[in-house]
Amino acid sequence: MLYIFSLSSTHTHIFRTACPNTGSRGTGAYPATQGVRPEGEGDTPRTGRQSVARHPKRDSNPRPTGEQDCDAIKLFIGQIPRNLEEKDLKPLFEQFGKIHELTVLKDRYTGMHKGCAFLTYCARESAIKAQNALHEQKTLPGMTRPIQVKPADSESRGEDRKLFVGMLNKQQTEEDVYRLFEPYGVIEECTVLRGPDGNSKGCAFVKFSTHTEAQSAISALHGSQTMPGASSSLVVKFADTDKERTIRRMQQMVGQFGIFNPAIALPFSTYSTYAHLMQQQAAIMAATHGGYLTPSVAFPAAQIHQMGALNINGLPPTPMTPVSGLSSPPANIATSAVPSIVTPIVNGFTGIPHQPNGHPAVEAVYTNGLPPYSAQSPTAADTLQQAFTGVQQYTAIYPATTLTPIGQTLPQPPQVIQQQQQREGPEGCNLFIYHLPQEFGDNELMQMFLPFGTVISSKVFMDRATNQSKCFGFVSFDNPASAQAAIQAMNGFQIGMKRLKVQLKRPKDASRPY
């Protein structure tokens, strides 16, 4: 099994030019013309409001006058080949104006290029131009999806105007959905969720410019009709907040197929004690295991990622309480914003079991039984975006043949390191783990223990006859302290109905049974 790491710098690279008067960025709503731009729009009667959606003006949240030119917009750039650094990307974006800051996102632990960037022009207008010219308009070499150029989540607000639409016909396109919703307001974003194969998952996100519009669409459309082939009537509701999504995915993962990341599937009591360790895991998972990672994992992991202070060496800063009581989840779980990048999210969806109704397990159920989140942390949003993009882009790793994009030479691809060359670590570094979820393989096992240090090997034992996991395995660290930290944190850790048993591997000469 191959594991993909980058050992390059752990620092984020920033390209920045001096640009005066950009201090006000990051606070305003963006006059976005995002998502679908249906063609042949003359076919359908349109309201006056809806034409507004095609112009960079927003009737809500008008900006103060005189601020426009230097009220920079931070753009999120997605679907960037991982071999392109700031210097490579700069020419592509400079044609729309002077760049104030361009930052390729790197995993903070592995240094791995996350396939996305943040871009801030000196002039607001440049950002709008760039978005209009590039967003979904061209595909960079090696990528399977078109480039994403849209306001960073730190720029957008109001997930209270974003709708989840379920029970669509899988033949329905963005344009179909757009037309369905356009009578109710200005649509800023309309995205059908699709699997890796490009097939619709039968659901979509539609973002209106105002909450009122979104609400009116719900009132008019929810349950109003049943699409051909759908098992029940149309579902139109406000999209989940992260908190809701986290909870839902935890529940679903536990119930359906075990889990990938214990932090997600676990009750909050253990979740909270483990959470700060998962900060690191989140980043690593997002950056290195997109092909395996389900979005249900990526969401919460990314949230956890920005909770609390980090302890770089992976050791828990406080004594762990593996099976602690009934503490509440950290309050800031709910503070991150739902990313506006919708299209990229779906691309990383691999291995998600589908429910009998044919809907993806993760997206199938959206309710709004929880209060909306109150605050939005740009950092959280950024992290989510990073996680998403990391997930998504690893479904299409480097192609064997890489074209030279935008006239640049190509840096080398990320390092691919074969793991498990060394099976056992030194004495005191090897853990025996029992009660692993049936679904856990070497990879998942490794990820579960990565937060505690450098994992030099991970092995889940498989039944030869059935090829099923025997639910135990080994993890080896490169130092005993990591191993001890892992024992402290993970022994007794509840996953679904089981609790992990994490012990030092028995020395070879010890044959005593338990």
Added chain:
DNA sequence: TGACATT
């Protein structure tokens, strides 16, 4: 549950 780097 079942039990320490296998086939």
